[in-house]
Amino acid sequence: MYGYEIIQELASFLSGDEIIVSSNGNISRQVYHYLPRPQIYLRGSMGLPVAVGLGVALARPEKQILSIVGDGNLLMGLGSLSTTSFVRPLNLKILIIDNNSYATTGNQMTTSGSLDYPSLLDGFGIPGIVPILLDDSVEQVAEKIHIWLNSSGLCVLPALVDAKSPALANIPLHPEEIAALQRK
Amino acid sequence: MINSSEFLDSLEEKGFSFATGVPCSYFSRLINEFERFESISYIPATREDEAIGIASGVAFGGARALVIMQNSGFATIGDALTSLAQLYKLPMLLIISWRGLEPDRDFPEHSLMGEVTEKALMAYRVPYWELKTEDWQETIESAFTKMNETSQPVVLLVKQGVF
Numbered sequence: 339m340y341g342y343e344i345i346q347e348l349a350s351f352l353s354g355d356e357i358i359v360s361s362n363g364n365i366s367r368q369v370y371h372y373l374p375r376p377q378i379y380l381r382g383s384m385g386l387p388v389a390v391g392l393g394v395a396l397a398r399p400e401k402q403i404l405s406i407v408g409d410g411n412l413l414m415g416l417g418s419l420s421t422t423s424f425v426r427p428l429n430l431k432i433l434i435i436d437n438n439s440y441a442t443t444g445n446q447m448t449t450s451g452s453l454d455y456p457s458l459l460d461g462f463g464i465p466g467i468v469p470i471l472l473d474d475s476v477e478q479v480a481e482k483i484h485i486w487l488n489s490s491g492l493c494v495l496p497a498l499v500d501a502k503s504p505a506l507a508n509i510p511l512h513p514e515e516i517a518a519l520q521r522k
Numbered sequence: 523m524i525n526s527s528e529f530l531d532s533l534e535e536k537g538f539s540f541a542t543g544v545p546c547s548y549f550s551r552l553i554n555e556f557e558r559f560e561s562i563s564y565i566p567a568t569r570e571d572e573a574i575g576i577a578s579g580v581a582f583g584g585a586r587a588l589v590i591m592q593n594s595g596f597a598t599i600g601d602a603l604t605s606l607a608q609l610y611k612l613p614m615l616l617i618i619s620w621r622g623l624e625p626d627r628d629f630p631e632h633s634l635m636g637e638v639t640e641k642a643l644m645a646y647r648v649p650y651w652e653l654k655t656e657d658w659q660e661t662i663e664s665a666f667t668k669m670n671e672t673s674q675p676v677v678l679l680v681k682q683g684v685f
Binding site: 357384385386387388392396397415418513514516517520 | 571574576585
């Protein structure tokens with residue numbers, strides 16, 4: 339499965355009441371185009387989507403927060419897994435879409451191929467779902483997303499995917515509007 | 523010296539409910555005070571840019587966070603400021619130790635950053651004030667007013683011995 343298909347698949351599981359923090363680049367564009375609006379679409383600050391998700395989760399304890407990161411972004415801010423594990427917000431879930439590449443900048447490789455997500459998450463003390471694998475069926479992907487979203491408390495779903503990104507228009511909102519829409 | 527408890531009381535009154543950051547020895551009393559001060563929740567960050575990310579999330583959620591760091595840490599938050607906190611207009615109060623001045627003459631790792639701290643703040647267009655024992659309340663008032671008027675991060679620079 340491709341990363342954008344996971345994000346498309348997510349649409350049917352959302353209540354519309356969640357707040358999504360999406361990572362700079364392709365993931366923010368895909369979240370903007372395929373999922374309910376408005377969300378917190380990050381445009382820069384590589385490495386910080388988990389930290390931003392943690393902050394939103396603390397400030398909005400009544401909301402379910404979903405932070406969606408790619409492998410390059412996760413690796414740049416890996417320490418945030420430790421911070422998040424320590425704080426352990428009950429209302430934060432993290433989706434890692436790992437295509438083993440910096441897809442937004444032209445599919446240069448990342449080092450994520452050497453990661454073993456269950457061991458990684460276990461080491462950080464963070465509950466995780468069995469990763470979505472490259473050859474998982476649509477039904478298996480749906481099942482894992484369902485288990486992830488219905489888990490209680492902090493939970494991470496890693497998804498190993500193929501790298502292909504549809505050409506999507508830029509997000510038309512100015513970042514100031516993105517922030518303002520969260521205050522309404 | 524500023525009384526840490528009074529200082530945090532003042533920030534709580536201004537609506538700050540979260541704090542995060544990376545320690546400096548200049549702030550050891552202040553950070554210890556968070557353990558007794560329940561109305562501002564302190565989250566230890568692994569890096570200063572992560573702390574800006576957490577404070578940005580807090581601001582996206584409509585609450586306010588202060589961020590504590592050394593000026594060495596300021597050297598690592600350029601992108602977190604320019605492409606997140608400043609770009610999205612997310613207000614936050616940064617409390618930054620001003621290392622590398624005379625009391626730090628035996629700590630050469632701080633020397634250059636100490637010299638360029640004000641220039642770096644100006645280059646990033648971050649409004650800043652030096653926090654001093656004698657008029658800290660007025661300084662907080664000025665910084666807080668600017669933070670709210672501009673909806674942007676503002677900085678308090680802190681020399682040795684203030685906390």
